[in-house]
Amino acid sequence: MGRSRSSRPRQADIAREAGVSQATVSLVMNGKPEAVGIAPETVRRVREAAERLSYVANPAAVRLVGKRNRLLGVYTFAATFPVDVRDSYYPFLAGVEERAAGRGYDLLMFTASSGAHADALARVRLADGCVLFGREASIAMIERLLDDGFPIVYIGRRDELGDRIPYVGADYARASAEVVRRLAALGHERIAYLREPGDQPSTEDRARGVRAAGVPGVRVRAGGRVDSGWVRAQHAEGVTAFVAETVELHASLTGALADAGLRHPRDVSVAMLGDDVAPAPGAPVVSGFALPRREMGRQAADLLIDMLDERPGQGPRQRLLTCPPVAGETAGPARRAPLEGPE
Amino acid sequence: MGRSRSSRPRQADIAREAGVSQATVSLVMNGKPEAVGIAPETVRRVREAAERLSYVANPAAVRLVGKRNRLLGVYTFAATFPVDVRDSYYPFLAGVEERAAGRGYDLLMFTASSGAHADALARVRLADGCVLFGREASIAMIERLLDDGFPIVYIGRRDELGDRIPYVGADYARASAEVVRRLAALGHERIAYLREPGDQPSTEDRARGVRAAGVPGVRVRAGGRVDSGWVRAQHAEGVTAFVAETVELHASLTGALADAGLRHPRDVSVAMLGDDVAPAPGAPVVSGFALPRREMGRQAADLLIDMLDERPGQGPRQRLLTCPPVAGETAGPARRAPLEGPE
DNA sequence: CTCCACTTCTAATACGTATTAGGAGACTTC
DNA sequence: GAAGTCTCCTAATACGTATTAGAAGTGGAG
Numbered sequence: 001m002g003r004s005r006s007s008r009p010r011q012a013d014i015a016r017e018a019g020v021s022q023a024t025v026s027l028v029m030n031g032k033p034e035a036v037g038i039a040p041e042t043v044r045r046v047r048e049a050a051e052r053l054s055y056v057a058n059p060a061a062v063r064l065v066g067k068r069n070r071l072l073g074v075y076t077f078a079a080t081f082p083v084d085v086r087d088s089y090y091p092f093l094a095g096v097e098e099r100a101a102g103r104g105y106d107l108l109m110f111t112a113s114s115g116a117h118a119d120a121l122a123r124v125r126l127a128d129g130c131v132l133f134g135r136e137a138s139i140a141m142i143e144r145l146l147d148d149g150f151p152i153v154y155i156g157r158r159d160e161l162g163d164r165i166p167y168v169g170a171d172y173a174r175a176s177a178e179v180v181r182r183l184a185a186l187g188h189e190r191i192a193y194l195r196e197p198g199d200q201p202s203t204e205d206r207a208r209g210v211r212a213a214g215v216p217g218v219r220v221r222a223g224g225r226v227d228s229g230w231v232r233a234q235h236a237e238g239v240t241a242f243v244a245e246t247v248e249l250h251a252s253l254t255g256a257l258a259d260a261g262l263r264h265p266r267d268v269s270v271a272m273l274g275d276d277v278a279p280a281p282g283a284p285v286v287s288g289f290a291l292p293r294r295e296m297g298r299q300a301a302d303l304l305i306d307m308l309d310e311r312p313g314q315g316p317r318q319r320l321l322t323c324p325p326v327a328g329e330t331a332g333p334a335r336r337a338p339l340e341g342p343e
Numbered sequence: 344m345g346r347s348r349s350s351r352p353r354q355a356d357i358a359r360e361a362g363v364s365q366a367t368v369s370l371v372m373n374g375k376p377e378a379v380g381i382a383p384e385t386v387r388r389v390r391e392a393a394e395r396l397s398y399v400a401n402p403a404a405v406r407l408v409g410k411r412n413r414l415l416g417v418y419t420f421a422a423t424f425p426v427d428v429r430d431s432y433y434p435f436l437a438g439v440e441e442r443a444a445g446r447g448y449d450l451l452m453f454t455a456s457s458g459a460h461a462d463a464l465a466r467v468r469l470a471d472g473c474v475l476f477g478r479e480a481s482i483a484m485i486e487r488l489l490d491d492g493f494p495i496v497y498i499g500r501r502d503e504l505g506d507r508i509p510y511v512g513a514d515y516a517r518a519s520a521e522v523v524r525r526l527a528a529l530g531h532e533r534i535a536y537l538r539e540p541g542d543q544p545s546t547e548d549r550a551r552g553v554r555a556a557g558v559p560g561v562r563v564r565a566g567g568r569v570d571s572g573w574v575r576a577q578h579a580e581g582v583t584a585f586v587a588e589t590v591e592l593h594a595s596l597t598g599a600l601a602d603a604g605l606r607h608p609r610d611v612s613v614a615m616l617g618d619d620v621a622p623a624p625g626a627p628v629v630s631g632f633a634l635p636r637r638e639m640g641r642q643a644a645d646l647l648i649d650m651l652d653e654r655p656g657q658g659p660r661q662r663l664l665t666c667p668p669v670a671g672e673t674a675g676p677a678r679r680a681p682l683e684g685p686e
Numbered sequence: 687c688t689c690c691a692c693t694t695c696t697a698a699t700a701c702g703t704a705t706t707a708g709g710a711g712a713c714t715t716c
Numbered sequence: 717g718a719a720g721t722c723t724c725c726t727a728a729t730a731c732g733t734a735t736t737a738g739a740a741g742t743g744g745a746g
Contacts, residue, residue: 008491010702021726026704036705037724056465060406061702063469064731067350069403071451090433101454106466108414109440109450122397123449125351148397282625353732364696369734379735380694404732407701 009053017049018042025050029057072096072105072304073127075120077134088247088277088293089133092155095297096131103305124150129304131155131297135200153304155296157201157320166307166317168300172202175289175323176209176273179243180218182287182325187334188241188269190217192234194253195245197222206245206273225252228259235262240334241269247276250286265332275326287328292321352396360392361385368393372400406469411651415439415448415644416470418463420477431590431620431636432476435498438640439474446648464488472647474498474640478543496647498639500544500663509650509660511643515545518632518666519552519616522586523561525630525668530677531584531612533560535577537596538588540565549588549616568595571602578605583677584612590619593629608675618669630671635664 011025018025020042027036028046063069074096076089100107108127110120120141124130129151132142139160145152146164157169183191193210196203210218219239231242231253242257244250250272257264264270272288279285299319354368361368363385370379371389392398402412417439419432443450451470453463464484467473472494475485482503488495489507500512526534536553539546553561562582574585574596585600587593593615600607607613615631622628642662 012702022703023705023726023728024724026702027725030704037722039724042724058407058702059465059469060403061731062704063403064401064407064702064733065704067731069401069469097452097454106454106469107450107452109452122399125397125399126402126449144397282627284625355732365733366696366698366735367694369732370695373734380692382694385694401732404701405734407703407732408734409701410734 008058009055010058011055013053014046014049014055017053018045020046029055068128068308069126070105071108071127072100072301073108073110073124073130075110075124075130075132077132077137091277091293092133092297092300095294095299096301097297098294099298099301099305103301105301105305129153129308131300131304135202151304151307153300153307155300157205157318159201163318166303168296168303168319168321169201170291170296170323171320172205172273172323173209173212175325176206177213178209178325179271179273179288180210180213180215183241183243183269183271183331184213184215186241186269186331188217189334190219190237190239191215191241191243192239193218193220193243193245194226194249195220195222196249197224203245209273210243226256228256231256231262232260235260235268239268241271241331243271243273245273247272247274250276264330267335269331269334271328271331284329285326287326287331289323289325291323296321351401352398353401354398356396357389357392357398360396361388363389372398402469411471413448414451414470415443415647416451416453416467416473418453418467418473418475420475420480434620434636435476435640435643438637438642439644440640441637442641442644442648446644448644448648468493472496472651474643474647478545494647494650496643496650498643500548502544506661509646511639511646511662511664512544513634513639513666514663515548515616515666516552516555518668519549520556521552521668522614522616522631523553523556523558526584526586526612526614526674527556527558529584529612529674531560532677533562533580533582534558534584534586535582536561536563536586536588537569537592538563538565539592540567546588552616553586569599571599574599574605575603578603578611582611584614584674586614586616588616590615590617593619607673610678612674612677614671614674627672628669630669630674632666632668634666639664 011022011029015022015025024038024042025046027038028043029050074093097107105128110123124145130145131153133155135156137154137158142152142154142158142165143161146161152165154165154167155169156167157172158165158167180191180193193207195207195210207220210220219234226249234242242253244253250270253270254264257268257270262268270287272286274288275290276283276286277293299321303315303317303319354365354372358365358368367381367385368389370381371386372393400412402414405412417436440450448471453467453473464487467488473488474496476498478499480497480501485495485497485501485508486504489504495508497508497510498512499510500515501508501510523534523536536550538550550563553563562577569592577585585596587596593613596613597607600611600613605611613630615629617631618633619626619629620636642664646658646660646662
């Protein structure tokens, strides 16, 4: 009757084979037979039967009763990004995966396709907890998750909700200040800083760091692309170094410099407040600093899993990691004389 | 005041909110309320309650009762690979994710941590089906999954099990033959081919392609790293072009060439049977061919989802995709006279 | 009023495992 | 020989969902 038909063997099948109850099989298979007191002989019989039928526990059943799915969600706020930006997420993922795997969790990846945060908000709950990242976060969604007591960790600094939200960020401010100071040390007295227009934490932090560097001759430009006219004008006014906040602004800047006939690092120095994960082949290494992406991923996963396992907080719930400086090839000593210019 | 406890909401919670039974909630959530006969007004109440509590079905429970949960597994055979090889998996993933998202599936990523295939074999079953990839596949595991009727698709050619296993691979043979023919067309008469020692399909395919090119002066070396002595000897014997099977062999080759004082493409030509996903900054583009990784990922996901949805086979269950040739910068016209001394 | 059909919902159960309270024997102890 | 102590095992139940048989109510036909 109870033949193990076409389906996989269950504990009940093993129990029948070994002449014991299903509960006994469960106890044996979970490796704590002594703790409960199962005769060695019985353990052997059960093990043999399990082996013979090549039993594998049904994970769905195990998880159902365990109330944990051992799934770590990964949610990316990224509606329609170009391919190369998506690539820059990979190191984060790799870090998260590394730790998740090490601690016995699998990864459940959600895609914010078509920006339907409402639906995603629900699906995310399928995991035990979730790592979130991406610049354009939906604070409403995050707040909702927090309100419901759903465990999340953000990769990147998030201060919109005070200390409610655990995060692992990069210390943009310190690293940015360091970049500006290094330029100043190279003799650059007038420096132009190109920042993004928004007010995302990562943008604000870098702006703050640039200010905190304490270098007087820094001028800030917030906004999009720049052109050759602008860089030429800056150079004419004595600017010898340009600092771009992001890869996009850096690309715009180098284009404009090329158009203006200015070469770096010969004529002017160029730096970026971050690094380029997927540089064009043959492109020089840009001066600036590196984001410890993989480590951020690792720590985010660790933090989240600690929360899930109800571990005592191994560390602060909000962390900023140090960004290693990158000397690069695009910054050099200041070259004084402005080429030409009115006056 | 049934506040959402700390745990995820269940159907029972929604039922309480909406004043119906759990069974009704199940019927409504599965989208067939009319078929069974649920009043529109009731459907509305249930839907609202579900929305309010942001309910998602517990995948373990759904799985346990033997239904689908719109999860696509991704399993990577990659125990301890260096970072750069793992990076080369990203485009596959991106392709899989693209299609999965497009067709309403989320991704469940399993990690073959410490090569514990047995455990992973069990966990994989939490998904509806699984995309597998990686060079060092465990045939035993694959066979086990196939035996149990679990839907899988391999990225990469797999012939160990005949036509039992669906796959989406790259047409290495054709592309490899093309590379050798192009070198021959450039005037290279003696060509050294460096192949990996194993007998993985991808290795065998490329070797077959090299043979099939029909160029007589091709000599094959199977094995690991090469040194300057070896390349020098080859060159002395009239070899003017080197073809490396993999990124690793290519790296070894270029190192040896540099040590030997041979420059390419000036002194000799170099080609690779594949491409480098993460080339070193400033490195030239290597001649050879590109793997349509993203497209392979896309088609694998499509094929698997077709199987899951019991669609009529939209295409063959075993596919080989064409690899676009890459001219690159490392191959040039053959330079006859073997000589010594640069300049 | 009875019988039947129809609509709308629910009780009950199955899925496969983990866990816990406690049962059945055997063996000691006084 | 009754009570206590061990050893070894099992019955019962929970986990959250899908499914099915059928209950409860409503109304129309005869």
